[in-house]
Amino acid sequence: MKQSAEFLQRRSSSDAECALGVIAEALMIGTCSEKLLETKADALFMLRKYEEVIQLCEQTLNSAGSNTLTTRACQSVNLDSSDLQRSSSFRLWRWSLIVKSYFHLGRLEEALDFLKKQEGSLPVMERSHNKTLESLIPLAGTVRELLRHKAAGNEAFQSGKHADAIEHYTTAILCNVESRPFAAICFCNRAAAYRAMGQITDAIADCSLAMALDENYLKAISRRATLFEMIRDYGQAALDLRRLVSLLTKQVEEKANQSGQSDKMNWINELKQTQVKLSVMEEESRKEITLNMYLIL
Template structure:
């Protein structure tokens, strides 16, 4: 056969086809080379330099540009290797930025290109280790060690994988030990658990389980400010590393797993911390701000964050009752104010600070109603719950002064001065106006203390009618009724029954609270008994009324104020008070120990 002629139709057709295929292959090669060159440029020249200089945002942007420069249909081996390295480097950058989930996604992409690229496998293991996901971390580290035994790998990678596996084991041990400690629910075990968790968090700083346990330990130790700080420090990055919650899958807030939604347990932690600090307004404000931040990322159909936290509804109700009580008090509806504060207290809340505020506010309403014994009892409960509650201490001093028990009034005022002095020492570098106001308050308190100490040196009788909450013109029957009511309400055996004991708290703390309440109630009970012993005896009452009339006449003559201050005059009945008290104290039955803290009166709120 001869050589084919160019005129042959078959020959003419065949030639352009071969040329087109070759041109296409050549074009594809050029595209691959261009893509590889662009990818390498973004990675080597720009991304790596930015990473070395600490400009992580620019480094991430450069690696992303390098990844985007490679077409998704690219099959060239060299180009895919450049792409794999870009994914690997971007994973390292995102790890440095604390975005472990995104880093894991990049590691997965790099591994899908070359499963034998063990550097990225170790990197993925470290991401899971940082997240505290021990099983996944161990799987990647073991895979590296197993693959490394089959192929020649860099010893550095093997060492890193081996160390990572040991760290994962240590974190697992810490989780177990800390969990066991927290279940014991004692201060000592909570402190030890906190130490263990701090060690584990050095390895797994983004672990939701570890952070949750740390939050529980801080709450158990009543380190509420530290709890709020933990919430503030971890809320942003946790959102980037958490898995989304499915509101349809977990409709009941109590069944919502803590580890599927960063916002829920952290907001519970924040709410509970503010709640126990008595800062209920701050709790709701912070929750609403967090809800606004999360609303942008929630899909349609998701429930509000507050619906997962029942404590939020409790806080809103308590604030409503307190606000209603305050409004009623300001409007002069003091009986209504007492009812609102009592309703808030009947919720059996575990917030000692908020409970103390309600008791203190109710004492003001009782004072306005002339029920000074009830007011003193509430102040005593508030002080037992919060030893540094200056307003309750100052108010009780005023109440004792009104009853003319100047010794007790001076004792409370001395305590009040000490608190103000301590605050002055702590706030010497604070805002000038606040420090100035504190200094003025301290100076006035010291002057008032001096006056009370001067009065306490005189044997002055109590205002017996005020103690029982009756008027001087009342009948003997009214006095008996008032005494029975007061004695029943303020009997030492019933001391502190209106308080709610949290079983999860330290037993020693509640025992101390119970003992203080009992001591204060015992003093008040003796005072009520002293008043009744005088007013129930016609002769003693007549003598007491006469002495009161003489004192009032003296005040009118001297132009003294009617605030309860008295002139330097001694009356016979005043000197009998100490003798009568000794007789009353020795003859009355010794009350039994406080039973209120022995009973299970806890009403825990699910958080």
């Protein structure tokens, strides 16, 4: 445990990998050690293996609860608040890391769903002191606020209030820089609002920012290609469509190894439509048509 702690203090990827190796050996001795499991989760989080963090926390939560209940049953029934706090801490570090992992994956809706499920299972001690998940897991409040702004932006956009939508998406972006996939969604959504207001270059800029944050974001790539087509920049549109074809091809190959025929066919159809559009853009690009300066201005 001491050796793994020393590795993690250096906060480099190679040291985190070394820490995982040491922890794996230690877990062969103490399979239910809460400290070792928490250290392992921290190391995985440091390596940005967020899916593995979620899996580890969820898989060990029930067993940790059982261990705690067994320990408490063997002790005196007159437990004080510090005993209760220690016995419930196994939940909190797992909840916190699960929420953080969903946050960094950009899956804020799933983080919120998880929080809602856990609120009813707050330990008695925390509820008696009027503690909420926002006080126990500070990121919980941020997740709720970001989703509130995004939902307000979506509602404003659907109602045709594009300026209001831009304001909400901008607020969400300013509140958050750590969840890159979520910020990418907000930039892409704001691009749609800018396009609706005729601010094409602003829309292109936002799509570019979304793609910088999430290089595999299909909607942002497709949207920017359409925007380039609108201003007759067919060469740039073709570049984006080639990138889109490459990503869609990978998706189709992945789906080929999975079940769900309808889902696979949707990807195949989208790939075919994109390939047809790419051919058109390449043909238009060869004509060397001048840009639509009026639309750009």
